[in-house]
């Protein structure tokens with residue numbers, strides 16, 4: 001009989017024999033046991049894990065419908081619905097399909113949606129003219145959703161030029177002695193106009209995802225000047241230059257240099273002087289091939305705190321960290337430094353990875369999604385933008 005069992009005095013004799021028998025056959029074998037040579041554990045955290053009811057009592061974090069924001073890609077075609085290859089279960093939706101999805105989200109308790117506009121290549125140009133078009137997909141979707149659901153839904157819009165520029169950058173390009181660069185200050189006016197157009201169409205919150213410096217202040221001023229002082233700004237304050245946006249760019253047709261004249265036909269130009277060392281500098285008018293000059297460097301964490309503080313000072317109402325799982329440390333560091341609601345974006349590539357792994361049968365999707373969303377909340381996010389929102393609730397994955 002093992003000492004472990006002998007030490008358990010209260011066990012009834014018959015039961016003790018049964019346990020003793022089991023102990024003899026234990027895979028641990030007759031090795032060292034606590035109470036003989038090994039110390040008996042001083043604390044037993046397992047007491048709070050004994051049953052599901054006990055674990056629920058001790059749980060520190062919850063993920064509920066009210067914490068989730070559902071993203072939707074919207075097109076101007078009222079009846080369209082095009083699946084997105086790289087995002088299984090997500091589609092580009094015309095207004096009618098969008099309204100059906102929003103209704104389902106509301107039934108499940110998701111009271112907030114973020115809208116991304118998708119326009120055809122022929123509507124894109126160097127100035128992102130379609131970005132603030134009152135007949136564009138986002139403005140139409142906002143009006144339709146507001147008239148269908150009134151104030152039951154919080155409507156958020158992504159404000160960024162990348163879906164509307166022919167070169168796919170989040171701002172306007174300007175030729176300089178370094179070639180084409182994303183022109184911060186020229187972009188601000190377009191972004192502010194886009195925010196006002198969304199507010200006019202009924203947005204509750206506008207959500208700048210472009211990472212230009214000063215955009216929150218520019219949007220706040222433009223919204224206030226247009227009488228929209230109650231439209232809030234959910235800033236993508238800490239947005240990293242991430243590989244995990246790949247499927248989104250496929251969905252929105254917004255990869256840098258994807259399509260468009262500027263991307264396909266670089267024009268060599270000569271500019272003189274400028275920042276240079278004098279003389280003539282030759283550059284191709286080729287747009288930058290990535291977003292590294294405006295989105296954050298994944299190597300940086302202190303800089304995230306700076307970006308967040310700037311956006312808060314400029315008037316942001318909520319702050320976002322994006323992507324989510326690779327940046328939980330950033331969420332956790334930011335949490336004690338701001339009283340604003342914190343939002344995490346569980347982005348397209350994170351969604352696609354889980355979908356691919358589930359489809360390959362290598363992990364259980366329900367548990368993986370529950371664990372991922374719980375971890376994001378635990379790290380400090382009040383809200384999570386996630387493509388899993390409706391499916392996870394519909395299938396009871398979060399219960």
Ligand code: PBG
Nearest residue numbers: 160162209244245248347348349
């Ligand atoms: C637009 C924007 C992007 C995402 C949200 N807004 C793409 C990007 O910056 O390239 C990514 C969202 C996702 O991957 O789910 N700038």
